Amino acid sequence: MLTKEDTRKELFTMGHTGCSGCAQSMSVKLILEELGEKTIAASATGCLEVFSTRYPESSWRIPWIHSLFENSAAVATGVEAALRASGKKEGITVIAQGGDGGTADIGLQALSGMFERNNDVLYICYDNGAYMNTGYQRSGLTPYDAYTSTSPAGKESFGNPRPKKYMPDIAMAHRIPYTAVASAGYPVDLKKKVRKAKSIKGAKYLQIDVPCVPGWKYEPRYSVKLAQLAVQTGLYPLFEAEYDKIISVKKISRKVPVEEYLKLQGRFKHLFKDEAGRAEIEKIQKIADENIGRYGLL
Amino acid sequence: MDFKLGIIALPGAAVSNKTGSFANEVPVYKNKKCTGCDLCIYFCPEGVVYGSKKEKKYGYDPDYCKGCGICAQECPVDDIEMILVEK
Numbered sequence: 001m002l003t004k005e006d007t008r009k010e011l012f013t014m015g016h017t018g019c020s021g022c023a024q025s026m027s028v029k030l031i032l033e034e035l036g037e038k039t040i041a042a043s044a045t046g047c048l049e050v051f052s053t054r055y056p057e058s059s060w061r062i063p064w065i066h067s068l069f070e071n072s073a074a075v076a077t078g079v080e081a082a083l084r085a086s087g088k089k090e091g092i093t094v095i096a097q098g099g100d101g102g103t104a105d106i107g108l109q110a111l112s113g114m115f116e117r118n119n120d121v122l123y124i125c126y127d128n129g130a131y132m133n134t135g136y137q138r139s140g141l142t143p144y145d146a147y148t149s150t151s152p153a154g155k156e157s158f159g160n161p162r163p164k165k166y167m168p169d170i171a172m173a174h175r176i177p178y179t180a181v182a183s184a185g186y187p188v189d190l191k192k193k194v195r196k197a198k199s200i201k202g203a204k205y206l207q208i209d210v211p212c213v214p215g216w217k218y219e220p221r222y223s224v225k226l227a228q229l230a231v232q233t234g235l236y237p238l239f240e241a242e243y244d245k246i247i248s249v250k251k252i253s254r255k256v257p258v259e260e261y262l263k264l265q266g267r268f269k270h271l272f273k274d275e276a277g278r279a280e281i282e283k284i285q286k287i288a289d290e291n292i293g294r295y296g297l298l
Numbered sequence: 299m300d301f302k303l304g305i306i307a308l309p310g311a312a313v314s315n316k317t318g319s320f321a322n323e324v325p326v327y328k329n330k331k332c333t334g335c336d337l338c339i340y341f342c343p344e345g346v347v348y349g350s351k352k353e354k355k356y357g358y359d360p361d362y363c364k365g366c367g368i369c370a371q372e373c374p375v376d377d378i379e380m381i382l383v384e385k
Contacts, residue, residue: 020365223368
């Protein structure tokens with residue numbers, strides 16, 4: 001039973017200025033429900049920081065600190081070290097958050113340092129596949145052939161020419177105790193992974209697929225549908241790993257051709273114009289099939 | 299708005315920002331075929347849906363709903379309908 005008054009007491013409150021249908025705010029809400037009020041959060045510059053802390057308002061009911069673009073992992077490390085030094089660490093979860101650009105491109109060195117020191121911090125990467133906050137520029141986690149403002153599609157190009165960086169593999173290569181990939185389309189799975197990460201001591205990495213309405217160019221009501229299609233096509237494999245071993249994967253219940261996922265999004269619409277685009281869709285299908293084989297998703 | 303420490307806003311102060319003005323469409327919770335699955339609560343990006351699994355009855359807060367329509371799209375029994383807002 002949840003009453004109207006209860007909803008106003010959420011740890012991540014309503015009244016933020018996220019876009020209508022934002023999957024990132026949905027994920028943050030679910031994560032904080034699971035972590036509880038004894039949590040300290042650091043956020044890198046990005047959509048989340050901008051829409052949740054519009055001066056003079058804040059959507060956070062927990063201690064929250066804004067770091068630079070590149071050092072949310074380092075700031076969280078400092079918070080955790082201070083808690084340990086003052087003997088207050090017991091029962092408190094420290095999280096660091098960033099977007100895909102803030103994690104895989106700009107913040108990678110600070111994140112790698114955090115993994116190496118094995119600080120007791122949960123790092124959460126909200127992956128919407130580009131620098132959405134500043135106007136949809138390409139990042140290391142932009143998927144193959146996606147249109148962004150710095151990888152536009154046209155006569156010479158089909159959009160982003162490089163595949164998505166295998167960020168969870170980089171985390172696993174650090175042999176940290178827990179790495180997980182989740183999706184806004186599967187909230188129960190997401191909550192389960194957050195709960196598990198909370199129970200483990202040491203550095204944790206959680207990457208979440210969060211569809212972005214203006215960046216991916218689709219109707220707001222499809223946020224959850226797209227997140228689920230990304231999993232069901234095999235383009236976004238969900239799994240958990242301990243150290244360098246994958247311990248569980250989310251199996252695909254009904255395999256979907258990538259076309260169904262791509263055609264709902266404006267950032268892939270150039271692939272549906274001609275024969276050459278058709279060949280590109282085949283290549284994306286190949287990426288999905290490789291994922292299915294690699295993680296054993298079927 | 300109350301301030302305590304210099305320029306630090308109070309926790310959760312964003313509640314003063316009524317984002318319901320974003321909405322072009324708003325949901326209507328019919329509560330007829332509802333099975334009490336709670337998905338509308340899970341999937342609401344704003345956290346404005348409330349209700350009871352037991353009574354199979356849900357509603358939303360029009361002061362903050364941005365009208366994205368995810369609840370209507372994801373409702374497994376089509377018990378939520380989106381209607382245009384007249385402004």
